[in-house]
Amino acid sequence: MATRTEPERDSWIECLHIAGFECLRIQLQSLREQLKIRTGRDPIQLGGLAVDGTASGKNRADHLSGKPGNVEGF
Numbered sequence: 147m148a149t150r151t152e153p154e155r156d157s158w159i160e161c162l163h164i165a166g167f168e169c170l171r172i173q174l175q176s177l178r179e180q181l182k183i184r185t186g187r188d189p190i191q192l193g194g195l196a197v198d199g200t201a202s203g204k205n206r207a208d209h210l211s212g213k214p215g216n217v218e219g220f
Contacts, residue, residue, distance in 0.1 A: 178190060
């Protein structure tokens with residue numbers, strides 16, 4: 147694919163970035179729905195869950211080891 151001008155090229159690049167983001171958003175929604183079906187809970191709505199999946203205020207090792215700081219069901 148070739149473009150004739152810099153703005154045209156930049157427009158294509160922007161469209162590709164948006165399309166990539168949209169694809170990831172759709173994948174996230176699908177995975178979220180699958181988890182909700184399997185666990186009965188919305189994983190994003192769980193209280194105390196940080197963006198990286200660790201329990202907020204707890205260290206990653208405790209979260210992954212199943213110690214008391216772990217979020218139940220994960």
